Amino acid sequence: MSNSITFYTNPMSRGQIARWMLEEVGQPYEMVILDYESSMKSPDYLAINPMGKVPAIVHAGKVVTECAAICAYLADAFPAAGLAPPTDSRADYYRWLFFAAGPVEAAVTNKALGFAIPEGRERMAGYGTFDHAIDALERAVSGPAWICGGRFTAADVYVGSQIDWGLSFGTIPTRPSFEAYAARLRERPAYQRQKELDNALIAQMQKPA
Numbered sequence: 073m074s075n076s077i078t079f080y081t082n083p084m085s086r087g088q089i090a091r092w093m094l095e096e097v098g099q100p101y102e103m104v105i106l107d108y109e110s111s112m113k114s115p116d117y118l119a120i121n122p123m124g125k126v127p128a129i130v131h132a133g134k135v136v137t138e139c140a141a142i143c144a145y146l147a148d149a150f151p152a153a154g155l156a157p158p159t160d161s162r163a164d165y166y167r168w169l170f171f172a173a174g175p176v177e178a179a180v181t182n183k184a185l186g187f188a189i190p191e192g193r194e195r196m197a198g199y200g201t202f203d204h205a206i207d208a209l210e211r212a213v214s215g216p217a218w219i220c221g222g223r224f225t226a227a228d229v230y231v232g233s234q235i236d237w238g239l240s241f242g243t244i245p246t247r248p249s250f251e252a253y254a255a256r257l258r259e260r261p262a263y264q265r266q267k268e269l270d271n272a273l274i275a276q277m278q279k280p281a
Contacts, residue, residue, distance in 0.1 A: 077101035078130040080120065082108065083273040088266060089139040089233040090127035095262035096229060097150045101129075105273070140173035140230050147226035155226045168212040168219050169227040172234050175199035176209050180234070180243050206245060209235070213253040224260070232257040 079094060079101045081087030094101050106112040106126055113124045121128045121137045128137045129146075136145045147156035157165050179199040182189075189197050199205040212219055212231060219227045236254050238244025257263055 080104045080128040081126045083270040085126050087127035088270050090142045092266040093143045093229045095265045097146050097153045143226040143230045157220050164220050165227045172231040175205045179205035214249045
């Protein structure tokens with residue numbers, strides 16, 4: 073079966089996370105751009121992702137959706153890229169990758185939507201409070217290098233995207249450790265390629281008809 077990768081995205085979406093990971097992996101991929109109102113809800117795409125959202129990839133006939141899953145999958149599918157630690161050294165890798173995909177994502181989204189957890193019901197939310205989740209996130213990136221120590225991994229792509237976007241859009245508070253971590257991420261050639269590609273697509277889409 074073909075080892076090709078098809079990447080379904082919209083540049084104004086979390087598809088930027090998946091593209092960054094694809095650029096880190098360094099494998100060729102075919103891009104399919106979808107729009108929110110029509111092609112993303114088409115029967116053909118709903119057969120790939122019943123949620124009707126991007127990103128999604130199809131690799132060797134296998135479908136992967138959800139950004140954290142795409143990052144973890146590509147790291148395993150292309151081990152030569154060195155984006156996953158050895159299996160016996162993945163505690164921090166899994167811990168913080170899925171912490172960002174679960175509690176942090178929920179906490180940031182709820183705050184942005186103006187949803188306040190009723191006093192005394194924090195345990196039901198999973199993340200407790202927004203401040204509690206952000207304090208824990210800060211712990212993950214407070215070291216001098218990466219989430220898994222001196223090695224950049226797929227966890228940094230996902231967690232880093234959350235922090236990078238959050239700082240840019242004001243959904244994550246400005247803290248020295250977050251700013252220093254984001255600055256390291258922005259120096260990566262794959263990050264820069266992703267931004268150049270997606271920003272060019274956004275500019276093209278925003279041109280007057």
